[in-house]
Amino acid sequence: xKPIILVIIGSLVILLMASxxxxxxxxxxxxxxxxxxxxxxxxxxxxxxxxxxLITTHKIWAxxxxxxxxxxxxxxxxxxxxxxxxxxxxxxxKKVTINKEYEIFITVK
Numbered sequence: 001x002k003p004i005i006l007v008i009i010g011s012l013v014i015l016l017m018a019s020x021x022x023x024x025x026x027x028x029x030x031x032x033x034x035x036x037x038x039x040x041x042x043x044x045x046x047x048x049x050x051x052x053x054l055i056t057t058h059k060i061w062a063x064x065x066x067x068x069x070x071x072x073x074x075x076x077x078x079x080x081x082x083x084x085x086x087x088x089x090x091x092x093x094k095k096v097t098i099n100k101e102y103e104i105f106i107t108v109k
Contacts, residue, residue, distance in 0.1 A: 034061040042106065044076075046099050052078050076102075 032039045039059040047053050054076050060068040079100035086096040 032059075032061060034064045034066075036063075037061045040106075042104050044102050044104070046078065047075065048078075049081075050078050051075050052099075052102070 039061065041057045043055045043057075045053045045055065052075075054074045056072045056074075058068075058070045059066055060070075079102065081097050082100050083095050083097050085093045087093045
């Protein structure tokens, strides 16, 4: 695997681990209630140096059956690039350029 991919994956793992806490939150579930729910996923993919694609997908569950899947794709402006220090398995560091990532915040009413 390329070092840049390892750096990105490692950064995401560290971010996810840092965001976890030991408090019990009753709102967090491990699986979707397929008896009646709307499951939504949001993803951002890099298109080119100027644009990213925001992909929003909704899965509608009723009576344990996926009744409908709706997907929206929107082109959004890229945030540009940034330089970071990447480290390989031998401990060697190198400056690499990566795409800046959007933060995703979701409000549910």
